Amino acid sequence: MNPSRRPLIAGNWKMFHGGRKGVELAQECATFAGGLPGVDIVVAPPFTALAAVASVLEGSPVGLAAQNVYPKDEGAFTGEISPPMLKECGCSWVIVGHSERREHFGERNTFVAEKVAATLQAGLLPIVCVGESLAQRQANETLLIVKQQVDAFLDILAQSKAAVAIAYEPVWAIGTGKVAGPAEAEEVHAAIRTWLSTRDEGLAARTRILYGGSVKPDNAAALLACPNVDGALVGGASLDAGSFSAIARAAAK
Numbered sequence: 253m254n255p256s257r258r259p260l261i262a263g264n265w266k267m268f269h270g271g272r273k274g275v276e277l278a279q280e281c282a283t284f285a286g287g288l289p290g291v292d293i294v295v296a297p298p299f300t301a302l303a304a305v306a307s308v309l310e311g312s313p314v315g316l317a318a319q320n321v322y323p324k325d326e327g328a329f330t331g332e333i334s335p336p337m338l339k340e341c342g343c344s345w346v347i348v349g350h351s352e353r354r355e356h357f358g359e360r361n362t363f364v365a366e367k368v369a370a371t372l373q374a375g376l377l378p379i380v381c382v383g384e385s386l387a388q389r390q391a392n393e394t395l396l397i398v399k400q401q402v403d404a405f406l407d408i409l410a411q412s413k414a415a416v417a418i419a420y421e422p423v424w425a426i427g428t429g430k431v432a433g434p435a436e437a438e439e440v441h442a443a444i445r446t447w448l449s450t451r452d453e454g455l456a457a458r459t460r461i462l463y464g465g466s467v468k469p470d471n472a473a474a475l476l477a478c479p480n481v482d483g484a485l486v487g488g489a490s491l492d493a494g495s496f497s498a499i500a501r502a503a504a505k
């Protein structure tokens with residue numbers, strides 16, 4: 253395996269732990285991450301906790317991610333946050349195109365691609381999310397939909413030499429407790445790797461493809477054992493240091 257594909261375990265806190273609780277959780281993550289040198293750990297708190305969590309994580313191996321970004325450096329965009337602002341705040345990663353943003357905030361593939369470009373331009377690494385809905389899976393459209401999503405930002409990734417991450421998060425598995433089976437996940441991850449390598453072999457070799465959707469301590473090891481699963485994007489189970497560290501330990505094996 254390419255060394256740039258070290259396991260990456262990222263915790264997406266979503267709209268939880270925006271204040272003091274976030275600081276406490278980050279402290280616990282910094283502590284357990286120190287004992288797991290073979291795994292990259294990243295946390296993505298809400299915007300309101302970024303600065304405080306950044307100071308807690310300073311000097312620790314835990315990376316800081318934002319959950320969203322607006323693809324302009326500055327301007328009259330009330331309520332939005334730019335890539336340079338996130339960088340200044342201590343972020344090195346940004347989650348882009350999460351299905352909750354696509355579903356609740358109307359983000360389309362072209363807008364997601366703009367965000368990927370702006371993120372890279374600022375020197376931040378995107379974790380770009382893709383994944384099909386239940387109806388699309390039932391209609392046998394999984395690979396078609398995921399390919400359309402990946403195609404929208406593939407050229408942008410290929411033009412950058414950055415070691416980005418793509419998260420395959422089937423929408424039907426998010427927050428539902430219905431995890432994709434290892435074979436189901438591996439099929440999509442392998443397809444994504446093939447599309448990347450058809451475009452640029454180096455891109456395929458350096459991109460970590462994470463699985464997300466009801467990852468828990470009891471199912472993490474089987475998913476992480478798949479050859480093209482390079483880590484996990486964890487929602488609910490990342491809100492507790494005990495379960496998040498158990499998932500990270502499964503990646504270390």
Ligand SMILES: O=C(CO)COP(=O)(O)O
Pocket residue numbers: 264350421425426427428429464465466467485486487488489
């Ligand atoms: O959306 C997710 C991570 O981005 C997954 O959330 P859950 O782990 O809560 O299913």
